[in-house]
Amino acid sequence: MALPGQASAPFWKHRHPGHSTPNSTLIGRALRDKIATHYLAGLFTTPEDLARQIAAAVHQRQIRDRLSANSVGLNAIWSNTLIPDQEFIDESSINSLKEALASVANPSALQIDLQDGRYWWSTRLFFLACVADELAATRLLLFVGNRKGAPQSFVGAVTPATLRDRLARSNESLRRFDDLCRNSPIDSHNFEEALRKRGVDWRSIMDKDTEQKSRVFVSIRELRRWLGADFIERSIELRSADETPTAGFLKAVLDWPHPYAPITSEGVLTKVVERIALADQLARLFVEDSGSF
Known part of the structure; x- marks a missing residue:
């Protein structure tokens, strides 16, 4: 009106x-x-x-x-599949991971909750990065955690391939597992068998004592140390879903360096936008509007 x-x-x-x-x-x-x-x-x-x-x-x-x-649903269920409730990645852990993956509608962008920085082990995060990179076609890992008393605050983002590479460089046992994966490719179309095989490969290198010596807690500080400039800590702010996106907001999404852009509201991760698909639809909208004059 x-x-x-x-x-x-x-x-x-x-x-x-x-x-x-x-x-x-x-x-x-x-x-x-x-x-x-x-x-x-x-x-x-x-x-x-x-x-x-x-x-x-x-x-x-x-x-x-x-x-x-063009928003991708946030999937945080991975946080409960590989945390060290058990001292070993056994068949039960692999089955939990398989069920978690099967329930994810779109694993292109996955959320990992670091909580207070003493929750995830680096070894388990490395295994997740390898599986996400090889089997799930995941394009981006998004980290959230407790910041200034606010849970689910956005911490940063990185690709699984980059995280896998940096962690492999930091530890001899992780590097051996990475080499084994690269030298013995698996059929990603047979997901259940491929995941089972990677569990066997992991246990052949990472026994209980080896993992205890290799693992460190994953905190923001450690992520910065491992990843350097490849760890993107900025996000794109949109206060509410009802707020009209400004030209500056849309430009920030289109300029995002990865295919999926994290959107936050007062620092809390709320959604992930598929950048290329949004750019295509905005271009079509502009062409349609131009043709109407």
Whole structure:
């Protein structure tokens, strides 16, 4: 809805002397806020002005819809499959991991909760990076944790391949497992058998004593030390799903260096946007709008 422009104050500011009580003022403000939030496109002075404002409102809604349509669901279930509840990655651990993967609709971007930095072992994170890289076609790992008392705060992002490479360089046993994986490829189409085989390979190198000597807790500090500039700690802020994305926000998404961009609200990870698909749809929207003039 749009309202005709006028030189005097907007209609809600005209109050009859007999209706200037505090209650009526509050009701008037509530009505004004509801109209401005849900129905008002703007003030117009000509039919052409009205048409432009309605087109802009529709355009903004289309952008919000496309942003939602290209969001990938966050999958944090991996956090509960390889944490060291057990002292060894045995068949039970592999079965839990298999079930976790099977329940993920889109494993392209996976969330890992570091909690307080004394939760994940580096050895288990390395095994996850190898499996995600080889079998799940995961493109990005997104880390969250407790920051200043706020759980699920975004910590940073890295590709599984990069994490795998850096951790393999940091430890001889991890490097041996990485070499074994690269020299004995598996058929990713036979997921269950491939995952079972990687579990066997892991246990052939990483026994209980070896893992105890190799592992360190995964914290933000350790991730920075391992990954350096490859650990991207920035995110793209959008305060709420109802907020209209600005040009600056869209540019930040399109400029993101990986195919999936993390979106946060006050630092808390809320969604991941598939950058290339969003860019394609925005381009189509622009072409359609250009052709309508």
